[in-house]
Amino acid sequence: MFTKRFFAGAFLLASLLIPSLSAAQKRQVMLDRVVAIVGGSSILYSEVRDYADALVEQRRAEGYTSDRDPMNEALETLMRQKLLYNQSLLDSVSVGGDISVFVEQRLQAMIQEEGSIAKFEEKQHMPIFNYREMLRQKVTEQEGARAMQNHVIEDVIVTPGEVERYFKGLTEEEVPLIPEQYVYAHIVRYPDSQEAAKQRTKERLLEMRERVISGKSSLATLARTYSVDPGSAMRGGEYPPGPLEQLTPPFADALSKLKPGQISEVVETDYGFHIIELIDEPKNNLYHYRHILLKPTFTNEELMAPNRYLDSLAKVIRADSISFEAAALQHSQDDMTKQNGGLVTNHDILMSNPSYANVKYSNTKFTRESFGDGKSLQDYAAISSLKVGQVSNPFMTADLKGNELSKIIKLLEVIPTHAATLEDDYLTIEEMALNEKKEKVFREWLKEKIDGIYVFIDPEFRNGEFDFPNWVK
Numbered sequence: 001m002f003t004k005r006f007f008a009g010a011f012l013l014a015s016l017l018i019p020s021l022s023a024a025q026k027r028q029v030m031l032d033r034v035v036a037i038v039g040g041s042s043i044l045y046s047e048v049r050d051y052a053d054a055l056v057e058q059r060r061a062e063g064y065t066s067d068r069d070p071m072n073e074a075l076e077t078l079m080r081q082k083l084l085y086n087q088s089l090l091d092s093v094s095v096g097g098d099i100s101v102f103v104e105q106r107l108q109a110m111i112q113e114e115g116s117i118a119k120f121e122e123k124q125h126m127p128i129f130n131y132r133e134m135l136r137q138k139v140t141e142q143e144g145a146r147a148m149q150n151h152v153i154e155d156v157i158v159t160p161g162e163v164e165r166y167f168k169g170l171t172e173e174e175v176p177l178i179p180e181q182y183v184y185a186h187i188v189r190y191p192d193s194q195e196a197a198k199q200r201t202k203e204r205l206l207e208m209r210e211r212v213i214s215g216k217s218s219l220a221t222l223a224r225t226y227s228v229d230p231g232s233a234m235r236g237g238e239y240p241p242g243p244l245e246q247l248t249p250p251f252a253d254a255l256s257k258l259k260p261g262q263i264s265e266v267v268e269t270d271y272g273f274h275i276i277e278l279i280d281e282p283k284n285n286l287y288h289y290r291h292i293l294l295k296p297t298f299t300n301e302e303l304m305a306p307n308r309y310l311d312s313l314a315k316v317i318r319a320d321s322i323s324f325e326a327a328a329l330q331h332s333q334d335d336m337t338k339q340n341g342g343l344v345t346n347h348d349i350l351m352s353n354p355s356y357a358n359v360k361y362s363n364t365k366f367t368r369e370s371f372g373d374g375k376s377l378q379d380y381a382a383i384s385s386l387k388v389g390q391v392s393n394p395f396m397t398a399d400l401k402g403n404e405l406s407k408i409i410k411l412l413e414v415i416p417t418h419a420a421t422l423e424d425d426y427l428t429i430e431e432m433a434l435n436e437k438k439e440k441v442f443r444e445w446l447k448e449k450i451d452g453i454y455v456f457i458d459p460e461f462r463n464g465e466f467d468f469p470n471w472v473k
Contacts (some may be wrong), residue, residue: 003363005235007195008196018428020104023407027097027253027285032045033045034042034458035048035457035458035460035461036075036078036079036081036455036457036458036461037454037455038079038083038453038454038455039082039083039086039453039454040087041086042088043075043078043079043082047078048071048074048078049071049429050072051075051077051078052071052073052074052348053070053247055070055073055074056070060387062162067258068083068317068465069464069465070466071461071462072342072465072466075461075464076466076467076471080147081141081142081245081456082141082145082452083146083446083449083450084144084145084146084149085141085145085148085187085289086453087148087149087449088144088145088147089144091148091151093144093148094147095140095143095144095146095147096311099136099139099140100136100144100240101231101240102139103132103136103139103242104132104136104171104235104423105231106135106139106192107131107135108234108235109127110357112234112394118133118170121189123131123232125449129406130447136167139451140459147413152441152442152445153438153442156432156437156438156441157433158433158437162433162437163422163426163429163430163433164422165183166429167422167429173197175419176419176420176422176425176428176429177215177417177418177442178417178418178420178424178425179367179368179369180368180414180416180417181365181366181367181414181415182365182366182367182383182411182413182414182415183210183343183364183365183366183412183413183414183415184344184379184409184410184411184412185324185325185328185337185341185343185409186322186328186330186332186337186342186379186407186408186410187310187327187328187331187334187335187342187407187408187409187413188332188333188334188337188402188405188406188407189306189309189310189331189333189405189407190333190404190406191223191298191302191303191305191306191404191405192302193298193305194296194300194305197297198268198273198296199298200296200297201272201273201294201295201297202266202273204226204294205235205266205273205274205275205292205294206266207254208222208226208275208292209265209266209275210278212275213263218236218294219236219237219275219277219290219291220238220290221236221262221425222237222292223236223237223238223290223292224237226292226294227291227292227294228272228294228295229291229292232290232291232392235290236290237277237290237293238279238289238290239288239290240288241282242286242287243285243286243287244285244287246257248269248271250267250268250269250271251267251274251291254267255276255278255287255289256278256470257383258276258277258278258289259275259278260279260280260281262277263275263276264276264277264279269400270401271293271295272293272294272295272296272402273293273294273295273296274292274294275291275292275293276289276290276291277289277291280367283373285470286406295402295403298404303396306339306405306406307395307406308333308395309406310394310406310407310408311393313327314330314392314393314408315393317391322340322343324391324410325342327342328341328342329341333339336348342363342410343412344366344375344379345362345363345364345410346361346362346363346364346366346370346375347362348399348400349375349400360365361427363427365415372389376397376398378395378396379409381395382395382418383409383411386410386411387411388411388412388413389410389411389412390409390410390411391408391409392408392410393407393408394406394407394408395407447470450470450471451466451470455471455473457471
């Protein structure tokens with residue numbers, strides 16, 4: 001389908017072009033000639049060559065081949081990106097997320113892989129600040145194009161009638177095969193010593209705060225050593241300027257009250273405990289800060305206590321002295337499931353991502369691929385050893401926010417692999433119908449935009465195969 005092809009291309013823009021920057025620098029100057037112009041943006045031969053090489057390499061790794069010339073496919077992908085990015089600027093379409101954060105994370109990972117900044121610069125044949133700027137420009141364009149694409153199709157919807165007509169129009173070979181699915185319930189227990197662990201964490205942060213205020217250390221140095229925030233620890237806890245609206249409320253509230261150089265009191269959020277430093281005066285309501293994040297930690301004895309509790313409870317359930325549903329209501333500490341017999345849903349995943357926080361996406365059926373993508377792999381490991389109706393032994397895992405816990409689960413149902421039906425797999429079919437409609441809307445929009453923009457293509461590439469032939473004018 002076009003949807004798979006198009007969105008695979010969007011993914012490649014982010015995953016293939018970024019690593020290719022160093023290769024582009026090593027190309028011969030004679031290769032760096034302009035082979036296409038879209039609007040006012042040019043595309044170099046070296047860019048097309050690097051993208052094509054990366055495209056071939058990824059497809060080889062995936063065991064996939066294409067009859068289409070990779071150079072021509074790479075050129076069209078880059079032209080489409082240029083058009084989308086330029087249009088995003090004209091339409092003032094904002095990019096979600098913080099590009100600076102992504103760039104810095106990517107850059108720090110590459111430096112760590114090489115072992116030092118000096119070795120990194122030697123490999124890239126340029127100073128790190130030059131590479132950072134090149135990377136920033138690449139990512140800005142890619143994410144701008146992605147945002148524009150999403151903007152074009154964000155209001156597309158499908159009605160139940162459209163979904164039904166779409167499904168009835170599928171051939172037998174086109175009807176999707178739904179993998180084996182599992183329905184299960186759980187009983188969750190957190191360590192009883194949570195308050196003590198929280199207090200220990202607060203005290204550690206208060207000690208760090210005192211060290212910073214007394215001048216014995218800097219918050220940046222302590223963040224590199226102790227912070228458990230993977231997005232900022234390597235940069236001394238620092239985040240680039242951003243709006244308060246992107247931050248969780250307790251954190252944003254504390255940050256808004258600081259003056260440059262001030263250190264906050266200990267702030268508790270769903271992610272743990274923080275101390276925050278405002279780096280400089282906010283500009284245009286953008287706050288530049290650094291912080292240290294710590295999570296409560298437990299002793300082995302504290303972690304094993306809920307396991308022992310659940311082990312005893314599981315024995316009582318297996319002896320039919322209490323039903324799993326009644327035990328969940330009385331003993332589970334998961335407020336989202338205890339009232340429903342412990343039945344596990346994807347509500348927690350939906351609530352963690354506002355873009356998908358819609359009750360219509362609620363689901364109690366999980367495929368193998370669902371685990372590790374929101375639901376823990378430990379859940380699947382327990383399920384795979386059970387028969388329907390059996391209760392697992394207790395095991396330790398963590399919730400979406402990283403809080404440690406123990407649980408037991410009961411396997412309620414295994415739904416075999418089957419061809420999708422409207423009755424049982426409506427959401428899957430609705431997604432397919434929606435993607436097809438989005439594809440149609442986007443293609444019509446893109447064709448119109450290509451017709452209305454200046455495009456030059458080098459004669460060497462004009463006779464190639466284009467998904468949109470009107471690129472050639």
